[in-house]
Amino acid sequence: MLVGTEWIIDASGCDPAALRDVARLRAVLESAVRGLDLRVLGEPRWHAFAGEGGVTGMYLLAESHLTVHTYPEWGVATLNLYCCRAREPWDWDAALRAALGATAVGVRAVPRGA
Amino acid sequence: MLVGTEWIIDASGCDPAALRDVARLRAVLESAVRGLDLRVLGEPRWHAFAGEGGVTGMYLLAESHLTVHTYPEWGVATLNLYCCRAREPWDWDAALRAALGATAVGVRAVPRGA
Numbered sequence: 001m002l003v004g005t006e007w008i009i010d011a012s013g014c015d016p017a018a019l020r021d022v023a024r025l026r027a028v029l030e031s032a033v034r035g036l037d038l039r040v041l042g043e044p045r046w047h048a049f050a051g052e053g054g055v056t057g058m059y060l061l062a063e064s065h066l067t068v069h070t071y072p073e074w075g076v077a078t079l080n081l082y083c084c085r086a087r088e089p090w091d092w093d094a095a096l097r098a099a100l101g102a103t104a105v106g107v108r109a110v111p112r113g114a
Numbered sequence: 115m116l117v118g119t120e121w122i123i124d125a126s127g128c129d130p131a132a133l134r135d136v137a138r139l140r141a142v143l144e145s146a147v148r149g150l151d152l153r154v155l156g157e158p159r160w161h162a163f164a165g166e167g168g169v170t171g172m173y174l175l176a177e178s179h180l181t182v183h184t185y186p187e188w189g190v191a192t193l194n195l196y197c198c199r200a201r202e203p204w205d206w207d208a209a210l211r212a213a214l215g216a217t218a219v220g221v222r223a224v225p226r227g228a
Contacts, residue, residue, distance in 0.1 A: 001126060001188040010227050012115060041161055045174055058179060060159055060172055069178050069198065074115040076227045080194065084183065110224070113124050113190045 003113030004064060004084035011077045011096040013103025019070035019077055022046050022055055028099045029057055029066055029079075036087050038063055063087070077102070082112065117227030118178060118198035125191045125210040127217025133184035133191055136160050136169055142213045143171055143180055146195065146204050152177055177201070191216070196226065 018024050026046065033040060039062035047056045054070035064082035071077070077100055079092070089109070096102040132138050140160065147154060153176035161170045168184035178196035185191070191214055193206070203223070210216040 001185075001190055003185045003188055003190050003192065004183075006122070006194075008120070008224060008226075012227065041170075042159065045156065045159070045172075047155055047174060056155075056174060056178070058159075058172055058174055060161060060170060064170070064183050065172060065181055067179055067181075067196075069118075069196070071115075071117045071198070071227065074117055074227065076115055076117050078117065078196075078226045080120075080196075082181075082183070082192075082194075084185075106228075108224075110122060110222075112122075112192045113126065113185065113188065114220075 001113050002111050004082060006080060006082040006110045006112050008108045008110055009079040009092045009105065011100060011102035011105045012075055013101070014075045014077055015101035016072035016075060018100045019054055019072040020048070022048055024099060025055055025057055025068055025070065028095055029059060029068060031095065032066065032081065032090050033059070036090055038066065115227050116225050118196060120194060120196040120224045120226050122222045122224055123193040123206045123219065125214060125216035125219045126189055127215070128189045128191050129215035130186035130189060132214045133168055133186040134162070136162055138213060139169055139171055139182055139184065142209060143173060143182060145209065146180065147173070150201050150204055152180065
């Protein structure tokens with residue numbers, strides 16, 4: 001039984017400073033939340049790792065979840081968007097190039113529950 | 115740059131009552147947390163959807179994240195374990211058959227950041 005689709009997004013070549021900037025990462029995720037009409041349950045969780053470390057963000061959605069983990073040391077951001085209801089694909093390529101300076105963005109759509 | 119591995123786990127044929135039982139689902143995830151020596155940051159988030167709906171659980175980890183979403187109406191549980199550090203595979207097949215009555219468990223290992 002197919003219960004949803006998970007988009008697995010890996011961006012590389014990003015600006016390390018952007019990958020440590022919670023406000024900027026939050027803006028990226030919240031743009032997708034608005035654009036895809038997702039419903040956030042409770043408060044999103046954000047965690048900035050110490051020193052030169054990256055950031056984790058987790059949104060619990062009525063539609064499942066949205067997460068980001070960043071690795072400034074490698075210029076990499078990885079996101080997951082799991083939707084248990086049909087959604088158009090989001091233009092992660094454009095969003096992550098514009099907001100984080102990504103030079104390559106890979107998006108895989110993984111059916112869930114099958 | 116490979117920054118981690120995500121295990122995508124889809125279990126079907128589960129007992130619908132188990133898929134609405136937060137305590138039982140919590141025990142499944144916490145067994146994996148202990149067995150894999152994962153470090154949970156802050157309080158896990160659990161949300162039981164209204165009526166005959168399922169349950170969502172989200173753990174923010176020092177190693178990335180662990181999530182579960184259940185669909186009692188379809189007998190399906192879907193989990194994600196994303197680890198940015200090397201970990202042995204967990205025996206999700208045995209764990210989900212024993213705890214949820216799953217009759218089939220699929221596990222995919224997805225490299226992240228590549």
